[in-house]
Amino acid sequence: xxxxxxxxxxxxxxxxxxxxxxxxxxxxxxxxxxxxxxxxxxxxxxxxxxxxxxxxxxxxxxxxxxxxxxxxxxxxxxxxxxxxxxxxxxxxxxxxxxxxxxxxxxxxxxxxxxxxxxxxxxxxxxxxxxxxxxxxxxxxxxxxxxxxxxxxxxxxxxxxxxxxxxxxxxxxxxxxxxxxxx
Amino acid sequence: xxxxxxxxxxxxxxxxxxxxxxxxxxxxxxxxxxxxxxxxxxxxxxxxxxxxxxxxxxxxxxxxxxxxxxxxxxxxxxxxxxxxxxxxxxxxxxxxxxxxxxxxxxxxxxxxxxxxxxxxxxxxxxxxxxxxxxxxxxxxxxxxxxxxxxxxxxxxxxxxx
Numbered sequence: 381x382x383x384x385x386x387x388x389x390x391x392x393x394x395x396x397x398x399x400x401x402x403x404x405x406x407x408x409x410x411x412x413x414x415x416x417x418x419x420x421x422x423x424x425x426x427x428x429x430x431x432x433x434x435x436x437x438x439x440x441x442x443x444x445x446x447x448x449x450x451x452x453x454x455x456x457x458x459x460x461x462x463x464x465x466x467x468x469x470x471x472x473x474x475x476x477x478x479x480x481x482x483x484x485x486x487x488x489x490x491x492x493x494x495x496x497x498x499x500x501x502x503x504x505x506x507x508x509x510x511x512x513x514x515x516x517x518x519x520x521x522x523x524x525x526x527x528x529x530x531x532x533x534x535x536x537x538x539x540x541x542x543x544x545x546x547x548x549x550x551x552x553x554x555x556x557x558x559x560x561x562x
Numbered sequence: 563x564x565x566x567x568x569x570x571x572x573x574x575x576x577x578x579x580x581x582x583x584x585x586x587x588x589x590x591x592x593x594x595x596x597x598x599x600x601x602x603x604x605x606x607x608x609x610x611x612x613x614x615x616x617x618x619x620x621x622x623x624x625x626x627x628x629x630x631x632x633x634x635x636x637x638x639x640x641x642x643x644x645x646x647x648x649x650x651x652x653x654x655x656x657x658x659x660x661x662x663x664x665x666x667x668x669x670x671x672x673x674x675x676x677x678x679x680x681x682x683x684x685x686x687x688x689x690x691x692x693x694x695x696x697x698x699x700x701x702x703x704x705x706x707x708x709x710x711x712x713x714x715x716x717x718x719x720x721x722x723x
Contacts, residue, residue, distance in 0.1 A: 382710075383710075386706065386710065390702065390706070394698065394699075397698070451698075452697055455697060455698040455701075455702065456702075458698060458702045459702050459705055459706055459709070462702070462706055463706070463709060466710070467713070518585050521585075521634075522581060522585075524635075525634070525635045525640045526577070526581060526640045526641075526643075526644055529644070529701075529705040529709075530577065530644065533644075533648075533705075533709050534570060534573075536709070537566070537569075537570065538566065538570070
């Protein structure tokens, strides 16, 4: 039964992720744009959702344009949906986890944009030190391979029933047995 | 500190310790690439067994139908390290941890092998589905396997304690 519940939740989350991506990418782009405007090297980037990607168009000065496969940053909600369907705690726990994961989506989009701009050849060499390039590229790489799933696991784990992650108290013997003479 | 938070702190530290070396070129050359090549060879043998004649060269499986390069992230190593970090961070006996690690590695690599074989077949017969299967579906399945295995194991470990 837990496996079936997981599959059902994951299938539903997959459907939501697949159908809502364009709308959701628009929201992500809007939010990440505010964050990225603090980095003057990116020339006030305008992030536009297009199909399942987000295009980056610098506005205030000359910089390359970029394309980020945004749906590859957000599909961890499928795992979130499956895990919560498998072991449900409460609506509040689910919504809190969803919110945390959505915040990480905005951050991961910002990191992906920085990572993309840190490896576009001569322009990157002029605007990013080699240490900065390594940090952005490694962070994005790690996040997409492990981090995006680890955050889902952490959210789910933290919202599980109290006995999870804690040793159970030893059971007391029934009174009738403990009263027997040894 | 609450036990649950203590687990998460330990888990985060171990994950970082295990994953950071993967960024080194020497680890990539001597560990990651040979592992990926081994998976490509095994997957090639499985595909030969079902009459899909593929040629394996290093980490690349190719045929006139489709070619797959098993890169970082496609060899299950990150998921294995994720699981080992969780198992080691959880309070359990040494024997329980060793057993969980061994069974977990075998399970994840078996699932990952099915993933590679399936992805080749999807790429060959339904290339338009490849992108979705590659990440959204199979990456989720591989990580879900690790998380569900860990959840089941930790429950048993708690019960035995």
